[in-house]
Every structure is written in structure tokens, then in C-alpha cells.
Amino acid sequence: MPKYLLLKHYRGAPAPTNDVPMSEWTPEEVTAHIRYMEEFADRLRANGEFVDAQALSQEGTWVRSDGPGRPPVTDGPFAETKDLVAGWMAIDVDDHERALELAAELSAAPGAGGEPIHEWLELRPFLQAPPTVRE
Amino acid sequence: MDEGLLRELTPVVLTALVRRGADFAAAEDAVQEALLEAWRVWPADPPRDPRAWLVTVAWRRFLDATRSDAARRRREDGVGEEPAPGPVSGVDDTLRLYALCAHPSLSPSSAVALTLRAVGGLTTRQIAAAYLVPEATVAQRISRAKRSLAGVRFDHPGDLGTVLRVLYLVFNEGHSGDVDLVVEALRLTRQLAAAVDDPEVHGLLALVLLHSARRDARTDADGALVPLARQDRSRWDTAAVAEGVAVLQAALARDRLGEYQAQAAIAALHADARSVEETDWVQVVEWYDELVRLTGSPVARLNRAVAVGEADGPQAGLAALAELDEALPRYTAVAAHLHERAGDPVLAQQLYxxxxxxxxxxxxxxxxxxxxxxxxxxxxxQ
Incomplete structure (x- = not known):
């Protein structure tokens, strides 16, 4: 029963079919989009396929160690960073086909004009627990 | 508090309720509630007769739920309904319970969750912790599974094949939270083998025993994976190996070979060898041939290529590998191993x-x- 991450990008994904920035939608279209995502998560919960859903803020901080006893060094945000994750849903499903089906369903969330965005989502399998039988 | 006893009693109490006429879904809920009650009450106040205690508490919970359901139905529909007494069955209920929980209409994840709760006596929370999913997700899987089973009769003869697949899944995924699912799979398979006289059930029991025997040796002190060839064989559990081999031999003697017996036979050949060099690889290859014949499994073909590499040399192993699909999981890992043994460390390094x-x-x-x-x-x- 593999787990998958459905990754939604602010930036870095190929352009969707219905490519209008969210800031140019009508307020009703934004509401409809958010409702679609919530209902999708509710369906996952009812199906027993839900693990987690989170949205990330657009801006973060880059952090690194600067050696023992020294404060962490921070930098950014970098506007030029190509890939920017917007959020994710984690699912636990019976097989890869089911994961693809759910990703496609989420990708069809409505956007401008109430039409499906058909945005590209990145589907990443979680590394699993090692199987008992290997040979 | 004897958790083992509680888990053992779960299917017994559940079948007792079903025999008294409770429907499976309501009975299973009532038993789960009785289990949670036992977890709460027993540590301070252990019952003299745990089985009777559980049956009494579960039956009371069942009646309460049925009464409030019936009252609600009366309010809603104006009809009253008492549960009809169910068929009293003299035939073995154990297999029926396993088979119902592994019913072919259920998805694998639902069948696993229902089996672990209804037969295994685990709580929803323990199952969720083992599979690293929210408790509500497991609860939904179980209630959906029970809805799918609503029209299925408890006394219908079940399909042993699906039961074994569910147990194998629990065993092979090897998850653990505060319960160890390999240990639970062993317990559930042992319990089934005690009730059902079938060589494949015993084949699965042997397989689980033989792999459980090696479990401690599979990881080193840092938690890193130790492959079979490099395991410290003195760390294998000799009692589990001996039992596994004995169970397998008795099953094979009945001459009704199946995939679990074949897999167990391979595990037994490894268990029998004091070192990787002493392994009877020719026989291992023969058992993989049987396994491929029985299942057609691409994974079995891939593992066969590894065994051929040991029996007839790495070139023969690479030739066996060349017949398989490169997209198979672990194909590249096997190729790396065989190329290293064939004396090509540069290619092996890239492949690893x-x-x-x-x-x-x-x-x-x-x-x-x-x-x-x-x-x-x-x-x-160099």
C-alpha cells in the first residue's frame, strides 16, 4: 500500500492548459477552486486514502550552518529560484494506477472561467518500508 | 495486562457474537469497543474469565447499539425490528472469519485493515501507527469494507487463496509501530494453520517462520541492511528455522505444491547452509523454476537470475537476466551485482x-x- 506525494507548484511546472494566474481570476472562481480542493481531500478521507494535506507560504528562508558555536546563516528568498512548491497532498493507495487517477482528478480543479486548469502535478512515491522477503 | 491473550480472544469473541445472531459489521464494532474497554479496565481489575468478560461486554455493546439503531429506525420509518437469530454453525468458524475479512470484493488495504482488527485484535490506532496513516483513514477503510460485506453471508465457504495473500501482504510489508506486523502475521498464520489443514497454509507458515528467523541478522548495529550473503548466521533463530523446516517438510510430503511452499523451500535451503558458499544453489535454481512455473512472477524470474549466477557463474546469471524486462524493480541492482562478480567493477559501480x-x-x-x-x-x- 504505497504512499505518494501529489506536489503542486507555484512555479516550475510545465504550463497548464488553462493558464491564467490565480490573481486574475474572479473571487468566485478562487472560492470554487478552493472548494474543489477541500472536497477532493474529503473524498480521500472517506475512501481511507488520505494521509496529509498542507499548503506552503510562497516565501521561505534559506538556512545553513556556519560552524559550531556560530549562528545559522540565512539568505533569500531568491526570486530566481525556478521551482517553488505550493503544497501537497499525501495519499496511501493500493497501486500506482490509483495514484495517477487521483492526481488527474486533482489536476482538474476549476480555474479561470470555471474551466478545469489541467495543471501538471508532480507525483512522487514515498520510499517504503523494506520488504521482509528479498531473495 | 496480557495483550497477547486479548488478541487471541478477539476472533473467538467475534464468532461467539455472530453465532448468537449478531450481524458481522455490528458485532465487529462491539468487539472493538469491548477491547478498548478491556485495555482501560483490565490493568487495575483483571477478570477471572477474560473470554466470558469480553463476550458479556461485547454483547452488551452490541445490544445497546442495536437498540439505539432500532429506536432510530422506529422514529424514522415507524417500523421496529429485532435481529433474527443467525444460523448456528458447527463447522469451523476460523477460516470463515479470515475469508470474510479477505473477501475478494475488498481492496488489499481494506482487507489488511479488517483482518488485523477483526481477526488480529489490534486497535484502529495500532494499525494506523504501523502503516503510518491517520487513525481516521484506517477507520474509514474498515467501515467501508464492512459496508461492502453487508450482503455476504458469514457461513459462505471462503477463498483460502485471498486469505493467504492478505497474510503474506501483512508479513512482507513488515511495517511496525507499537506492534510488529511480522510477529502478528506469524501469529495469525499459525492460528489459521491450526484450524485449516492445507499444505499451502503450512507453506506460508514455514515461509514466515524461516524469514522471521533471519530478521535480527538482516540489520547491523547502525540499522543498515545486511544482505543474505553477509549475514552473521549465528544470529539466526535456530528454533524458528527448525520449526519452519519441519512444517515445510510435512507440507511438501502431501505432494500438493504451491507458491508459498516453493518460496519456503528456497528460504529453507538458505537456512540450511552454514555459509553462502555452502548454499545448494543448484537446488535453489530448481525451486525458482517451480516458482516461476506456478506464478509466472517476474520477481521470481529476477531472483532466479541471481541464483543462476551463483550456481553456474555470473555470465550465466547475466544471460538469464538478459531475458527479462529492464523496467523490473531491482533489475539494475541485480545487474550491478552480477557485473561485479563477472569482474567489471567500473560498470558495476555505475549500475549500483x-x-x-x-x-x-x-x-x-x-x-x-x-x-x-x-x-x-x-x-x-588503485
């Missing part, structure tokens, strides 16, 4: 690196990365 990127579990990925690093280091030293 690629195999690490393709690995589906973290332990395997770390192991393959270390293999790549080892060969890279060897090259730098």
Missing part, C-alpha cells in the same frame, strides 16, 4: 549508483549507495 536512485525503500537505497561508494573507493585507491 543508478540502482540506488531507482530503489523503492530507504534501506535498499542506502545499501546500494554504499556498494557504489565501495567500488568507487577501490578505484580511487
Amino acid at each position: 549508483g543508478r540502482a540506488a536512485a531507482l530503489a523503492t525503500d530507504a534501506a535498499e537505497r542506502h545499501h546500494l549507495t554504499r556498494q557504489a561508494a565501495r567500488l568507487h573507493g577501490d578505484r580511487t585507491v
Whole structure:
């Protein structure tokens, strides 16, 4: 029963079919989009396929160690960073086909004009627990 | 508090309620509630007769739920309904309960969750912790599964094949939270084998025993994966090996071979060898031939290529590998191993690196990365 991450990008994904920035939608279209995502998560919960859903803020901080006893060094945000994750849903499903089906369903969330965005989502399998039988 | 006893009694109490006429779904809920009550009450106030205690509490919970359901129905529909007495069955209920929980209409994840709760006596929370999903997700799987089973009669003869697949899934995924699912799979398979006289049930029991025997030796002190060839065989559980071999021999003697007996036979040949060199690889290959014949499984073909590499040399192993689909999981890892043995460390190093990127579990990925690093280091030293 593999787990998958459905990754939604602010930036870095190929352009969707219905490519209008969210800031140019009508307020009703934004509401409809958010409702679609919530209902999708509710369906996952009812199906027993839900693990987690989170949205990330657009801006973060880059952090690194600067050696023992020294404060962490921070930098950014970098506007030029190509890939920017917007959020994710984690699912636990019976097989890869089911994961693809759910990703496609989420990708069809409505956007401008109430039409499906058909945005590209990145589907990443979680590394699993090692199987008992290997040979 | 004897958790083992509680788990053992779960299916007994559940079938007692079903025999008294409770429908399966309501009975299972009532038993789960009785279990949670036992967890709460028993530590301070252990019952003299745990089974009777559980039956009484579960039956009371069942009646309460039925009464409030019936009252609600009366309010809603104006009809009253008492549960009809169910058929009293003299035939063995154990297999029926396992088969119902592994019913072919259920998805694998639902069948696993329902089996662990209704037969295994685990709580929803324990199952969720083992599979790293929210408790509500497991609860939904179980209630959906029970809805799918609403029209299925408890006394219908079940399908043993699906039961064994569910137990194998629990065993092979090897998850653990505060309960160890390999241990639970062993317990559930042992319980089934005590009730059902079938060589494949015993084959699965032997397989689980033989792999459980090696479990401690599979990881080193740092938690890293130790492959079979490099395991400290003195750490294998000799009692579990002996039992597994005895169970397997008795099953094979009945001459009704199946996939679990064949897999167990391979595990037994490894268990029998004091070192990887002493392994009877020719026989291992023969058992893989049987397994491929029985299942047609591409994974069995891939493992057969490894065994051929040991029995007839790495070139023969590579030839066997060449017949398989490169997209198979672990194909690249096997290729790396065989090329290293064939004396091509440069290619092997590249393949280990690629195999690490393709690995589906973290332990395997770390192991393959270390293999790549080892060969890279060897090259730098030269």
C-alpha cells in the first residue's frame, strides 16, 4: 500500500492548459477552486486514502550552518529560484494506477472561467518500508 | 495486562457474537469497543474469565447499539425490528472469519485493515501507527469494507487463496509501530494453520517462520541492511528455522505444491547452509523454476537470475537476466551485482549508483549507495 506525494507548484511546472494566474481570476472562481480542493481531500478521507494535506507560504528562508558555536546563516528568498512548491497532498493507495487517477482528478480543479486548469502535478512515491522477503 | 491473550480472544469473541445472531459489521464494532474497554479496565481489575468478560461486554455493546439503531429506525420509518437469530454453525468458524475479512470484493488495504482488527485484535490506532496513516483513514477503510460485506453471508465457504495473500501482504510489508506486523502475521498464520489443514497454509507458515528467523541478522548495529550473503548466521533463530523446516517438510510430503511452499523451500535451503558458499544453489535454481512455473512472477524470474549466477557463474546469471524486462524493480541492482562478480567493477559501480536512485525503500537505497561508494573507493585507491 504505497504512499505518494501529489506536489503542486507555484512555479516550475510545465504550463497548464488553462493558464491564467490565480490573481486574475474572479473571487468566485478562487472560492470554487478552493472548494474543489477541500472536497477532493474529503473524498480521500472517506475512501481511507488520505494521509496529509498542507499548503506552503510562497516565501521561505534559506538556512545553513556556519560552524559550531556560530549562528545559522540565512539568505533569500531568491526570486530566481525556478521551482517553488505550493503544497501537497499525501495519499496511501493500493497501486500506482490509483495514484495517477487521483492526481488527474486533482489536476482538474476549476480555474479561470470555471474551466478545469489541467495543471501538471508532480507525483512522487514515498520510499517504503523494506520488504521482509528479498531473495 | 496480557495483550497477547486479548488478541487471541478477539476472533473467538467475534464468532461467539455472530453465532448468537449478531450481524458481522455490528458485532465487529462491539468487539472493538469491548477491547478498548478491556485495555482501560483490565490493568487495575483483571477478570477471572477474560473470554466470558469480553463476550458479556461485547454483547452488551452490541445490544445497546442495536437498540439505539432500532429506536432510530422506529422514529424514522415507524417500523421496529429485532435481529433474527443467525444460523448456528458447527463447522469451523476460523477460516470463515479470515475469508470474510479477505473477501475478494475488498481492496488489499481494506482487507489488511479488517483482518488485523477483526481477526488480529489490534486497535484502529495500532494499525494506523504501523502503516503510518491517520487513525481516521484506517477507520474509514474498515467501515467501508464492512459496508461492502453487508450482503455476504458469514457461513459462505471462503477463498483460502485471498486469505493467504492478505497474510503474506501483512508479513512482507513488515511495517511496525507499537506492534510488529511480522510477529502478528506469524501469529495469525499459525492460528489459521491450526484450524485449516492445507499444505499451502503450512507453506506460508514455514515461509514466515524461516524469514522471521533471519530478521535480527538482516540489520547491523547502525540499522543498515545486511544482505543474505553477509549475514552473521549465528544470529539466526535456530528454533524458528527448525520449526519452519519441519512444517515445510510435512507440507511438501502431501505432494500438493504451491507458491508459498516453493518460496519456503528456497528460504529453507538458505537456512540450511552454514555459509553462502555452502548454499545448494543448484537446488535453489530448481525451486525458482517451480516458482516461476506456478506464478509466472517476474520477481521470481529476477531472483532466479541471481541464483543462476551463483550456481553456474555470473555470465550465466547475466544471460538469464538478459531475458527479462529492464523496467523490473531491482533489475539494475541485480545487474550491478552480477557485473561485479563477472569482474567489471567500473560498470558495476555505475549500475549500483543508478540502482540506488531507482530503489523503492530507504534501506535498499542506502545499501546500494554504499556498494557504489565501495567500488568507487577501490578505484580511487588503485
